[in-house]
Amino acid sequence: MRGISIRAVALALGIALASLASAWAQQQQENIPQENSDAVARKLASLLIERQTGAAVPADRFWAYEADFNLDGFSELYVYVADPACDGVKCGLFVFVLEGDSYREVLGDIPGARLTDPAKVGFGAFKRNGFLDFQLDQILASWTGDHYADSSTFPATSLDGVAFLAACQKSKSSEQPEEGEAEQVAGECQCQFNRFQAIGFSQASLDTYTASMGENFAYPNGEKEKAWLALLKDAEDVGTGCGVVSGKSQWQPAYFKHGDQPQQKLDFEAFLDACPAQDFILTNRKTGSPDRALGLCGCIARELPTQGVTQTGLDLLTQYYRNDISDADVEEQDADLLTFHDQASEACLSQFPAK
Template sequence: MAIAQKMAMSLLERQTGSKGLPLASFAIEVDLNLDGLPEIFAYRYAPGCDGVNCGNFLFVLEGDSYQEVLGGVPGARLVPQDKIALSPFKRNGFFDIQSDKMTIGWDGTRYIDASTFPASSLAGAAFVAACQKNKLSQQSQEQVSAACQCQFNRFQTLGFTQADLDAYTASMVGQDFKYPTGDKENAWLTLTRDAQDIATGCDVASGKSQWPPAYFNHGDQPQRKLNFNGFLDACPAQDFILTNHKTGSPDRALSLCGCLAREIPTHGVSQEGLDLLAQYYRDEISDSDLEAQDADLLTAHDKASEACLSQFPAK
């Protein structure tokens, strides 16, 4: 929460023009697409909030910059936090969100009212039969029927075409099915990803399983409650962070630094070590100075950097 709050302060200042976070404000990290690099949800308190420069904000790193993605949803700024929840289902790679009585979904660049997405009406007997055949050895007949019907319903909710459903069903059956290649391969991979997300969402909704977290090569030490302010002030401005080929912009540098702040403590770095790294990032001490004070610190830093950069999204 401390890392999210520090990151949110600069993002909210840019969004609203107001500095700092008033009392009763907060920010949290939430990984909406399970890529291991969480988005930032922030609530900025203001008396008599009108939902313009206060209320709920959600920042998602898109390309070179963080975008606020709730602004187009009527009333979303003012929904009480106890009426906001993640859905078990994804759409276009991101979780749907329950915002009071409205479900909002990801359209590829922002969240919008999910009821505005086109749905479809499909013939699903062949899919349900193939699904039940695949699952019957794993669960009871009743559970299998419910799971397969859930998947079919979600296919329609997401607007799958009949051709998409038929192709996916054929791949399940496996007979005379040729996997698409060439120009059609990417579309097929997206289709199968969405279908797998639907199956997982149905299992989560039924209580059978949970969404697996993103793979991340964490250190073997538990997270610690540290003061990250100095580190997060210095890190995004450091030239070797800002100019790394995977960053290249202030917001991407901020995102990478947030990841480093989360990961470095899992490699055994203490508050003293984190403060030394902040000095190092401010060019106040050299590599040799740092190693003289803590011989293992740069190694821990480099391991955390490697873990974060390996997960970092393409521009």
């Protein structure tokens, strides 16, 4: 299976990830949006790593970046803690995902995952259970539903694909095929069939999906509709993954309504200390827990510069979050700041993960 580098996916999906090699990064032109994103990621990661390992990690011993592993528009955190004598427990690679009320580390169940050389890490071409596969050197990790596990431990199936392959090729073939098109279509359909087996599709699911390519298929409704939509989503993900393998398509992140203003490089430390403790953040119906408040504040911090908020404005909002000043005080000093803040907040809440 063809792997995709983190850097390549970052460029393709618009994910703000920096180079894993600091020397290379120093040669690049200044990228203020990426630097702001990295600064927010480092602050959040410092808190989560301290909780994970039981001790604060010096700033010069770790890096952290945003990466949208499930393409829902809300970023996960990809972290590396350096240690020449790494034990694979309190150092190495970490991925933090906001699931339910808490951030959870999701690589720890894979033996040796933390010790993977970061230069040998990348995304796979396919999704499983909504998350992109994750290549860790020779290990391909897939999403179980709440963490990553070695894909070789997942059950596969052996299916009868005669009807599917025929229907698939018919649906993809044009009335006047060009030279080589038949072979290309056959390859795409075979890729999909192979993937259906790899992810454990049942024969009944494959037969249902095959029938949906026909003209007289009756789409399920009522209680069966939810199962049908889940099956269809899996099939669509398989199709996209095969398109990535062939180079015909790429994964796209969920749409996120960013601001469009030029950014200034900001210091987010004080804001990210104050924001999660603010009652109107912590008690929002979409948050309701300290970790969800932290995740929302991280998103707001990333979005504020896209609205044109400067360091002066961010410092003013920090005072506002600490209850040191009122709405009127903020508006007196910057009439537009709360509007920009609200636009950033609304954008983040629109993409915020469900509990």
